[in-house]
């Protein structure tokens with residue numbers, strides 16, 4: 001399934017993303033309700049990009065481009081009905097291209113119990129960096145991954 005991905009346009013995009021997020025694992029286990037998800041996707045320090053399937057929001061990806069480790073994928077989610085059709089792969093590939101305009105590194109965390117997402121990231125070339133033990137809730141770790149196109153010393157942002 002091919003989707004059109006672009007920066008979120010308005011409150012409706014943010015609300016659709018927050019609704020999708022709070023209804024899905026891993027955020028249910030991580031205790032993220034609608035209000036917290038809406039706050040997360042509305043954070044002006046982050047970039048929200050949405051995948052459109054016609055008029056529907058089929059998924060979203062939330063990025064952090066500021067701070068000590070720019071190029072962090074904070075969240076990625078595909079609507080339950082659209083999973084397993086390549087939308088998540090398109091969102092991550094799109095995010096990599098966006099991040100590589102400013103950084104050679106793409107970072108993300110995946111919850112230790114999220115085996116499907118782990119498999120997807122490893123297939124896309126992400127390498128495991130380390131374990132953040134009991135990071136969000138007690139009893140579940142966050143696993144830090146990185147995908148790089150090279151060191152900062154040889155990185156030239158595309159003109």
Ligand SMILES: CC(C)(COP(=O)(O)OP(=O)(O)OC[C@H]1O[C@@H](n2cnc3c(N)ncnc32)[C@H](O)[C@@H]1OP(=O)(O)O)[C@@H](O)C(=O)NCCC(=O)NCCS
Nearest residue numbers: 025076077078083084085086087088089110116117119120
């Ligand atoms: C993880 C997720 C974004 C992948 O998007 P997708 O469109 O389903 O992925 P694609 O179709 O491009 O790739 C399929 C791969 O995604 C993973 N995947 C598929 N369904 C999944 C699900 N329900 N939950 C987690 N991962 C899943 C698997 O690795 C799958 O590969 P496989 O078929 O070889 O097992 C999507 O499944 C999702 O939103 N899951 C729930 C939220 C989530 O776990 N987000 C990641 C947080 S780190």
